[in-house]
Amino acid sequence: MDTTINTARPGQQGSGRAVIKTKFTNPGWGSSNSLSLSTSDVRCDTALPGSTRKAGCVNSGYTPEMVYSKSGPYPELAKHIxxxxxxKNLPGKHGTNRFLTRLTDKEKRKANQKKACPxxxxxxxxxxxxxxxxxxxWQGASTGGGDFSRRMINARQNSKGGxxxxxxxxxxxxxxxxxxxxxIKP
Structure with a gap:
């Protein structure tokens, strides 16, 4: 099985799906029907901000989860989240469909920070x-419509958790x- 997804220039992305076709043969009864299996969609890109711009791929049907623990290295951060x-019923909670979505624009991120933590x-x-x-x-204090939480927490935990x-x-x-x-785990 070989699949090629073209993403030539930095910042570009593409998607695709691999299909495996198999036919089984037994000398006693001959060939079987062809069996096709396809993978879930895969996104390949060179669009990761702050990276060396090397290409990489992810399963686009998978929603990643950031895990913090109240008994881990950032307990104040975890308790605040x-x-x-x-x-406050803010989005992003494990087990829900109320996702957070990444924002990469530096000015909009600064506006989010300034509104939440002037x-x-x-x-x-x-x-x-x-x-x-x-x-x-995109759900931050400025870009997300103003519903947010702020709390003063241990500065080292805040920095390391970020x-x-x-x-x-x-x-x-x-x-x-x-x-x-x-x-958020116990």
Whole structure:
């Protein structure tokens, strides 16, 4: 089986589906009918922001989930997201169809951050302002219509948790408007 999906220029993407055709033969009874099996849709791209622009592929029928744990390295971050998902009914919760969608435009991301966590907001020592939905989503404070949650959390957890989110975007090749969910574990 060989499938080619052309994505030549940086920022380009393509999709396709592989089809496997098989015919079985037995000397005693001859050949069987042909059996065709197809894969789910696959998206290949060179459109991943911040990457080395190397091509990669993902199963476009799969919705990736960012996992944070309340007993993991970012408990304050996880508790804040859980509060936003449950108490404020914000999108992105594991097990729902209320997805978050990636936003890559730097100016719009800055606008999301500024609306949720304006520079004038006092920050206690060792704390930083965390926003949910993430500024890097279309559901953020500015681009998402204004429904959001903010909380002062441990600054290191906020920074490291944000880095983990960026690694998640890269590993799962989440590009502009790709959907994902956030799963908060105990």
């Amino acid at each position: 859980e509060h936003g998902q449950n108490a 520079p004038s907001l006092p920050r206690p020592p060792g704390k930083s302002c965390d926003e949910y939905p993430f500024a890097s989503t 880095s983990a989110l960026n690694n998640f975007y890269t590993y799962n090749r989440i590009i502009e408007k790709d959907r994902f969910l956030v799963w």
